Amino acid sequence: MIKMQDLRKDFTVRVKAGRFRRTKRVVPAVDGISLRIDRGEMVGYIGPNGAGKSTTLKMLTGVLMPSSGEVSVCGLAPVPQRTRLALRIGVVFGQRSQLWWDLPLRESFGLLRHIYRVPAEEHAARLRRCRALLDLDEFMDTPVRQLSLGQRMRGELTAALLHGPEVLFLDEPTIGLDVVSKQAVRAFLADLGASGDVTLVLTTHDLADIERLCERLVVIDHGRVVHDGTIEALHARYGSRRSLVADLERPLPLDFELPGAILTTVEAGRHRATFALESASAGAAVAALVSAVGVRDLSLLEPDIEDVVARLYTSTDVP
Numbered sequence: 075m076i077k078m079q080d081l082r083k084d085f086t087v088r089v090k091a092g093r094f095r096r097t098k099r100v101v102p103a104v105d106g107i108s109l110r111i112d113r114g115e116m117v118g119y120i121g122p123n124g125a126g127k128s129t130t131l132k133m134l135t136g137v138l139m140p141s142s143g144e145v146s147v148c149g150l151a152p153v154p155q156r157t158r159l160a161l162r163i164g165v166v167f168g169q170r171s172q173l174w175w176d177l178p179l180r181e182s183f184g185l186l187r188h189i190y191r192v193p194a195e196e197h198a199a200r201l202r203r204c205r206a207l208l209d210l211d212e213f214m215d216t217p218v219r220q221l222s223l224g225q226r227m228r229g230e231l232t233a234a235l236l237h238g239p240e241v242l243f244l245d246e247p248t249i250g251l252d253v254v255s256k257q258a259v260r261a262f263l264a265d266l267g268a269s270g271d272v273t274l275v276l277t278t279h280d281l282a283d284i285e286r287l288c289e290r291l292v293v294i295d296h297g298r299v300v301h302d303g304t305i306e307a308l309h310a311r312y313g314s315r316r317s318l319v320a321d322l323e324r325p326l327p328l329d330f331e332l333p334g335a336i337l338t339t340v341e342a343g344r345h346r347a348t349f350a351l352e353s354a355s356a357g358a359a360v361a362a363l364v365s366a367v368g369v370r371d372l373s374l375l376e377p378d379i380e381d382v383v384a385r386l387y388t389s390t391d392v393p
């Protein structure tokens with residue numbers, strides 16, 4: 075569905091060199107990315123600021139011409155075949171709107187039907203679904219400029235889907251939304267992905283979006299892929315650990331050691347202890363605690379993707 079082979083984009087920028095001189099510097103925004111994304115996949119495309127995410131998305135959607143390498147989306151070359159591609163993809167760039175500012179949403183949707191030449195029945199059926207799942211009814215007749223950010227984003231998603239795209243590109247779809255709107259957008263995208271008909275590529279700084287929606291995570295940094303795989307594989311690769319939090323019957327002795335686990339915090343007069351499980355299984359750790367000090371209550375915390383990614387962004391041993 076999407077193929078990139080050694081894809082590159084260089085920007086030439088002018089930088090100051092002394093008081094009056096300026097020299098040119100080449101910024102390799104995308105520095106040799108090769109990826110293949112199959113039909114129905116939901117892929118999170120993440121990376122720190124300036125990593126090259128938006129530049130990649132722009133090349134995939136035909137906005138930017140690559141400097142070199144190959145790219146195809148739905149079997150089409152994005153820039154030369156941009157018009158044909160537009161009929162087959164949907165794009166939501168959080169910061170930019172595809173709606174008409176002064177028109178009510180309803181009219182924007184009507185115009186898009188004509189632009190994309192969507193048969194009336196198909197259009198009506200898709201709009202019905204979006205209205206129900208994204209709760210659009212309250213503001214269908216409100217001009218776009220009067221919509222809140224969350225309302226507008228729900229409108230943008232609808233606008234991107236009314237022509238029935240095979241691939242949906244989303245750049246920061248939940249940026250600036252409140253918790254309720256975020257949840258509505260995520261639930262909607264999860265539902266869309268579950269149908270298996272739409273391939274979804276999502277860039278975000280909100281890792282909860284990824285955890286909720288994406289099986290596959292591609293992490294880029296300095297224009298290169300530094301991880302491509304499941305979230306679990308990321309945890310395994312960067313050694314993230316589960317934590318065991320135990321409320322103890324008796325205070326934890328100062329010299330207490332739990333093989334295969336590291337004591338990370340103690341609280342409440344040494345009655346609550348948190349261990350990071352390295353090689354120890356949760357069962358073995360609990361058994362050791364029960365026999366040493368007794369356990370009143372416990373919980374097991376899964377590793378936090380934010381921590382893993384933060385470590386990944388700051389690590390220097392990335393290929």
Ligand SMILES: Nc1ncnc2c1ncn2[C@@H]1O[C@H](COP(=O)(O)OP(=O)(O)OP(=O)(O)O)[C@@H](O)[C@H]1O
Binds near residue numbers: 085125
């Ligand atoms: N039009 C441009 N001219 C010059 N440099 C650019 C241009 N667009 C992007 N860049 C540079 O290319 C690099 C990648 O930028 P890009 O916007 O793709 O990053 P990003 O991963 O989307 O970042 P963010 O998370 O901040 O949106 C950055 O160093 C940026 O400064």
